[in-house]
Each structure stands twice: as C-alpha cells, then as structure tokens.
Amino acid sequence: MNQYIERYIYAVTRLIKPKERRDVQRDLTEYFESALGGDESFTNVEKTLKAMGSPRKLAYKYRNNGKNLIKQENYELYLDVVKIGLGIVAEIIFVTAIIDFFSSILINPSLLTLSYGITSIVRFLFEDLLRSLLVIFASLTIGFMLWERYGHHLYHDTEEWMIKDLPKVPSTIRPFEKTSLEMITTTLATVYLSLFVLLVLRFPMLANELGIESSILLPINYNTYFFVFLLLVGQYIINQVLLISKGRTLVYKISRSVFSIALLVTFGLFFFGGEFFSESDKQNFANLLDASLNQATMTIFLNLLITISIMTLLEIKELIRVWKK
C-alpha cells in the first residue's frame, strides 16, 4: 500500500484506544483502497487524504462517544499532562520516602525492624503517595475543565497539515524517545538498580556496620528482608510509571524483566538462603496460635510455600507476556 496512506492510518490509529486500532486500520484501508480505485499517484493520494481531513480530527471522531468530561480535541494533551504530573509527583514522593527511611534507620539503627519497614511502606503507599496522586489528578482534571469552560481552545480544527509531515510508521519496537519524563524515569531506574545490586552484594558489610548479625552471604531474614522488599516496591513503581507514560517500550521491558528476575532471586534466597524467622519468633507465633513449635513452624512453612509459589507463577507469566510480542 502507498506509504502516505500507511502513514496516515498510523497517525490516526496511534491516537485511539489500542483495542480498536486493528479494526479502524482495516476500516480505513478498505476505504482508501476503494476511494483510490487503483490510482496511487501522489496527486490522487494527496487529494483523497486531504478530503478525509487531518488524522487528529478523524481520530477524535472515532474516540468521541458524546460523554466526555474533557473534550476529545483536548484529551490527548490532558492525558499527557496528567501522566507527566502523576509520574513526577510519584517519583518525588518515592525518592523522599527512600531518603527519609534510610536516614531514620542510619540515625537510629534500632528502628531496623519488620514492623517499622511495613509501617513505612504502608504510610508511603496510602498516606503520602495515594493522597498526593489523588490531589494532583483532581487538580489537573478540574483545571482542564475550567480552562475549557472559559473558552480556551487548546486545539483548533482548522489546523493545517501536510501529508509529507505525517509520522513514519515505526518498526515493531518503538525507538527511544528521550522526552523529559523518560529521561527522569530511566535515570532513576538505573540509579535504583545500581543501589539494589550494591545493597545485595555489599549487604554483609553494611549489616556489620549497622550491627546486624549475619551468618549467610546474602542475609535474607526477618530483620533485613524488608530492605530488599522496599527496593522491589520502588522498582515496581518505576515500571508502572514507565508503562503509563510511554507504553511497552524497550526500556519498560528491560526494567520489568529485571524486576521479575530480582523478585524470583529474592524468593529463592528467601526460601533457601537462610532462616527467615528466628527461634524466638517461631515460639512467639506458636504462643499466639496456642500451638506447638513444630505446628507453628509447619504453618509458617506452608504459608510461605503457597505465597511464593503463586508469586513465582505470576512473575513467570508476566515475564513471558512482556516479551511475547
């Protein structure tokens, strides 16, 4: 098919919902083939495409279902602003939480407990992150609504367009687009992963400095596990920001795979690397259940086995899904 027709169809379909793209692509292909009637000269192609209107305008017609909080012609800009706003706020809060967490335990090593780790994560997720994201989302949405209401047209229907300016159809993997958001997330992901590797490799020394007794090479136990867990949560958030902001790019696929592999390795270490619960923890658990020490140990073991099995299967499935297409 003519390259300009392909580029036009791509310019339209990239602005509509992914699940509708294939159908719209076929619809438009059918139309253009019929309308061109075999004459694919530049003049005829240009005339046919110009008669169809700008790709942006056509995409809005496909997307418009008459029930929009934000007008379709402004929706793309709104979506970009919301994604960037949420992404940046999430990253700032995440980095602040990490700094805050490490600062507090370095100042006061006795805070290095599972309960403090869990409290920090819950506070980060629900108090800081969720609240901030909701406020940002609501503010941006209300801001856009007011902007539209007072007659500001962010996009004009009369916008001129040239068929030679149509975007080129990319290969299957989108090229790196070094937008500011991707630069930030990629940099953060790199710094973060370096920290992860450093922490895992150097943990015995760090643990020694912090006064934590560690008998195995990679100490995964009740007191230290949440370090790794916290890093994994952070990596997961970065992945989500990458996915929301740029889709399934190569950067996302690599980042998501590193996360899966790190998680699987952690599960392995967690399960086979050492004693997760100390004998006193088990005894406390047994007392709580009013059961014998053996029963408590078995309960813990089975729960861990089931949880880790499910998580492992989910991660393997996700890993396959990420790279399948």
Add this chain to the structure above:
Amino acid sequence: MIVLSFLSTQQYGYLVLDELKNKGIKVEASTLYPLLRRLEVQGLLNSHWDLTDGRPKRYYVLSDKGKETLRYLKSEWQNLVLEVEKVMEDSK
C-alpha cells in the same frame, strides 16, 4: 436514520458512502466510518469481516435493536413532517 435505512441489507462502508452520494446526500467518509463504529457499539448494527478477496471489508447490517430504532425514528420523522405541514397550511 438515513444511514440506518441503508443497512437493512448488509453493506460495507464504501458502498454506503456511494449510495448516499447517489441519493444526493453529502456525507464525508471521515464522518461515516466513525459513525458506523459508534452505531455498532450502541448495538444498532452488527458487523462481520469478509476476507475472501484479500481486501478485508467490514459488512454492516441492522441488528434487531437497530430495526426497532429505525422504526421508531421513521415514525417520529413522519409525525414531525405532518406537524410542520399542518403549521405551514395554517399559516397560508
């Protein structure tokens, strides 16, 4: 209503466009194709792809809901025409 009335038998987009043009009704392809999709989403049309001649074509046809809606729209239209005619006659 006009588009629905063309689709009591199955047609694909370009044919509908052609028929509208022959009847003197000017509708742009950029309006018709998204409209057909919306009508299908609303359940007024059914569609299927015909891939037999190597050029995929989506054929649309009225669904039961579409037939019912068309009947309703026609009767509303006829009532409107009668009312307008009556007003015009009264004003003579």
